[in-house]
Amino acid sequence: MTTHSRPERVGQEIQVALGDLLSRGELRDPRIGYITITGVKVSPDLRVARVFYSMMGTPEERSETQKGLEAAKGFVRRAVTAAVNLRVSPEIFFSFDESIGEGDKIDRLLREVRNKEGW
Template structure:
């Protein structure tokens, strides 16, 4: 087994975070964080997981803006990481942080009822 997909995923995560912070100037992109990257074993596809802080409309507009910028992002990743074949990228909204917050709220609610 090769470790190349994991190394490429980490490189994409690092560069994508930098792109999000410094290069993508679309006003629709809210407070977004790259939470993870999965690269297929053949290095042809990459799923970029994005967590967005805000309400439902802000999340939708951020995901639309990121989807619109896929070509630019893919080009920049290829230039920065110097890949011959840049993986096809897709952005996926990561709601795991919201689930974690909800679980914590429920636990606090149960805890306050027991006291």
């Protein structure tokens, strides 16, 4: 049995709540395209939640999505607080997760080497 600290558990619950919010289409801002919530990091005092998301698209589309998410912060904050049943409503910050793109780039480079070397 693994033990998790409270901020990690709350982060997981916030991630699930955000996934439900996105899957139901409750964020109606057209700037927010198809995004995936890759993780949530919550401060030890549960007052700040940094939400990491990933998406495919151009840098301009990423910028527009970031603007849409920033505009929806208040709505997301209220919805998450209600869904997770927290006493204190955490301030939410959205950050683009570069790790998915970097992993894809590494995978592509390894495939090129494998094809070139004939592995």
